[in-house]
Amino acid sequence: MSEKVIIELAGRDSFAALLKYLQSNKVKEILPTIAKSPPEYGPLETVIDQLDWVQEKLAKTPVSFSKPLILEDQKLWWILNGRFLSEIIHRYHFYTPCIGCHLHFHLMRIDPALNLKITKIISGERELHDQKVKINQTAEALKAYQEVLAHIGLDLVFPLRKVSSNEEIVKLLGKEWKEGQKQLSCVFKNNYCSIESQILIEVNTIKPYLEEFLIPIGKIIAQAKLNQNPDYILEIENYLKKKWKRS
Numbered sequence: 001m002s003e004k005v006i007i008e009l010a011g012r013d014s015f016a017a018l019l020k021y022l023q024s025n026k027v028k029e030i031l032p033t034i035a036k037s038p039p040e041y042g043p044l045e046t047v048i049d050q051l052d053w054v055q056e057k058l059a060k061t062p063v064s065f066s067k068p069l070i071l072e073d074q075k076l077w078w079i080l081n082g083r084f085l086s087e088i089i090h091r092y093h094f095y096t097p098c099i100g101c102h103l104h105f106h107l108m109r110i111d112p113a114l115n116l117k118i119t120k121i122i123s124g125e126r127e128l129h130d131q132k133v134k135i136n137q138t139a140e141a142l143k144a145y146q147e148v149l150a151h152i153g154l155d156l157v158f159p160l161r162k163v164s165s166n167e168e169i170v171k172l173l174g175k176e177w178k179e180g181q182k183q184l185s186c187v188f189k190n191n192y193c194s195i196e197s198q199i200l201i202e203v204n205t206i207k208p209y210l211e212e213f214l215i216p217i218g219k220i221i222a223q224a225k226l227n228q229n230p231d232y233i234l235e236i237e238n239y240l241k242k243k244w245k246r247s
Contacts, residue, residue, distance in 0.1 A: 004029040006109055006121045009047050009068065011183035013124030013160055015054050016172040020159040021122050022063070031112060032068040035105040038077050039097070040184040044070065050182055057174070071108040076221065079233060080104050080214070087244065092209045094201050096192040098136035099144075099210075103218050106145050106156060110225045113154055120155045128164035135192045138203055144210045148218035152226045212243060 005021075008014045009032050018030070032051055034044060048068065055065055080100035089095045102125070109121050125137050125145070135141070142158060149156045163169065170176060192201050217236045224232035 003027055003120065004031065004116070004118050006031045006033055006113055006118050008105065008109070008121075008123050009034045009051055010105075010124060012169060012173060012177040013126060015050060015124070016169045017122055017124035017159045018054065019057075019172050020163070021157065022058075022061075027063055029064050029066060031066045031116065031118065033071055033109055033112065034068060035071045035108045036184070037101050037104060037186070038074055039101070039187045041187065042184040044184075046182055047184065069112055071112075073104070073108050075233075076107060077101065077104050079221075079236060080217070084213070084240065087240075088209065088213065091244065092205065092213075094205050094209075096135055096201060097188050098134075098192065099141050099206065100214060101188075102136045102141070103145055103148060103214060106149060107218065107221055107225075110149070110152070110154065110222060114152075114226065119153065120157055121149070122157050122159065124160055125158050126160040126163055130164060130166050133199060135199060135201055135203075135206070138206070140203065140207060140210060144215050144218070147215055148222055151219045152222045154222075213240075216243075 003026070005027055007018050007030055021027070034047055036044070051065075051068060077100075080103060081097040085095060106121065106123070113119070113121060123145075125142055127133075127137060127139050127142065129137075142161065146156045146158075160169070190197065192199060194200050216239060220235050220239060221232050224230070224235070
């Protein structure tokens, strides 16, 4: 069955995820989206140029592309990653903006999905990058992102979730493309790693943060978007006042 899907335009994995998805799914139309976060920098043309490449690669298929959307929402990033920073450190004994930032990317795609009645969003997130683990792409984090969007009936699809080999990514793309190249950069790059590039945050540490904070407020935001209610800040603060009530 043909369908319309939303794809993310980010690094090479987002393009590989689309190509992987198309191997086993029929798609009629693709809506490309670039979700930009406040800490990111670099020319958007770097990403858009790669869209031209993938369109040429799929030119002989029945797939069509809509005009790409550029999405930004500083308030959303702030409520997920800035407003409660001290509380998060106090309660969960760690902080990284990366997990909340990736949820922010997925939440920003809710509006075009609802407006255009699209239910599938294709993402390039994957649990392993050869032997490297990214704290924002652990199994627990990916499950959290999917749970939030599923709350309002959206299917966040990770075609590369179990693809660990970077060689397989290059094979899917059909060209050499080094990890981290041809994409926007971030001022928080490697913030959760030691000087030896080892992860300093235990995966088990993030579970209470996800269950008590990120997933519930993510659902509040998703529901607010579904209800076309832009004022979700007060609802989040009221939820957290009850959840984090001090004795």
